[in-house]
Amino acid sequence: MTAKPYFILTSNISSNGYGGNFGGLSGANNVCLTNLQANDFMGKGYAMVDAAHVKAFLCDDSTCNNLNASTTYYMGQAGSPTDGGSSFTTSGTGSGPGTTVSWNTASYFGTTAGNYWTGREVGSDSSWWPLTPYGTGGNCSNWTAGAGGPRGRYGTPGSNTTNKWGLDGGCGNNYRLICIVNP
Numbered sequence: 001m002t003a004k005p006y007f008i009l010t011s012n013i014s015s016n017g018y019g020g021n022f023g024g025l026s027g028a029n030n031v032c033l034t035n036l037q038a039n040d041f042m043g044k045g046y047a048m049v050d051a052a053h054v055k056a057f058l059c060d061d062s063t064c065n066n067l068n069a070s071t072t073y074y075m076g077q078a079g080s081p082t083d084g085g086s087s088f089t090t091s092g093t094g095s096g097p098g099t100t101v102s103w104n105t106a107s108y109f110g111t112t113a114g115n116y117w118t119g120r121e122v123g124s125d126s127s128w129w130p131l132t133p134y135g136t137g138g139n140c141s142n143w144t145a146g147a148g149g150p151r152g153r154y155g156t157p158g159s160n161t162t163n164k165w166g167l168d169g170g171c172g173n174n175y176r177l178i179c180i181v182n183p
Contacts, residue, residue, distance in 0.1 A: 003142060003183035004046040005071050006030045007057070007088075007096075009109040009116060009157070010035040010179050012079040017174030020140025025065065028056035028117075028143055030171040032179035035078055036154070038154055042076040042084035047181045057178035059119035059133030059153075060142040066131050068182055069094045074110045078179070083110030095128045103157035115169075116176040119143070122166030129165045140171035147172025 010032060011017055021030035036047075047053075055065040065092045067073060078085025086107040088097035104113040109153045119139035133139065138151040146175035147170075154175050155165040169175070 003048045003053075003174050004043060004072045005068065005183050006041070006043060006047050006179075007067070007075050008036060008041050008071040008078055008084075008166075008179045008182035009076070009091060009113055009176055010039070010177045010182060011114065013056060015149040016115070017176050019073065019146035019174060020117065020143060020149065020171030022056075022143040023148035023161060024143050025058060025060045025063075028177060029054065029059050032056045032177055035177075036179055036181065040081040041078045041120050043074055044081070047183060048183060049126060053182045055180050057180050058139070058143065059121075059137050061133060061136055064131055064133055065180060066094045067096060067180055069110070073180075075103065075157075077110040077113065080110050080112070082106075084108065094132055097129075097164075098127055100160040102160055109157050111173075114176050115154050115156050115180050116171075117143075118120070118153050118165040120165045120177050124162075124163050126161040134166075138168075145171045
C-alpha cells in the first residue's frame with residue numbers, strides 16, 4: 001500500500017463539534033487521531049492513521065500545524081465515507097488550497113460540512129491560507145478555553161474567500177476540526 005495524504009473534516013458525533021478547549025494543540029491532535037481511528041472516511045485504507053501522521057489543522061499563539069510542501073491532499077469527512085475525493089496541491093511552502101472553490105459539496109467535505117477551528121492569520125489571498133498564526137486572541141488561549149473565554153479563528157466551508165480560515169468567533173461555539181493525515 002502506498003500511503004496518501006488527507007485533509008479530513010471531523011466532528012464530535014454527540015454535539016456536532018468542539019468548543020475551543022482541547023487541552024492545547026497536542027490535545028487537538030489527539031482528538032483528530034481518536035476521531036479518525038473510530039470513523040471511516042473516503043480513502044481511509046490508504047491513510048496512515050497513527051500519532052506520527054495525524055495532526056489538527058490549527059495554530060496556537062506561536063506555531064501552526066501546516067501541510068507538507070508540494071503535496072496533493074485528498075479531502076473527505078470522517079463518518080461519511082461517500083463524501084470527498086476531490087484534492088488540492090499545496091504550494092512549495094505548504095500553503096493551500098490554491099483555489100476558491102467551496103468545500104461544502106459532496107466531492108469535498110460533504111453537504112453537511114460545518115464550521116471548523118483554525119487559529120490562522122487571515123492573510124490577503126483568498127486562494128492560499130497563511131502559514132502563520134493569528135496570534136494572541138485567535139486561538140482560545142492556545143486551545144485551552146471554552147465558553148466565556150477569549151476568541152478563536154475559524155473557517156466556513158461554504159466560503160470562496162479568506163473566510164475559509166479567517167473568521168472570528170467565541171470559544172464556546174461548537175466547531176469542528178480539520179485533520180491532516182500525512183503520508
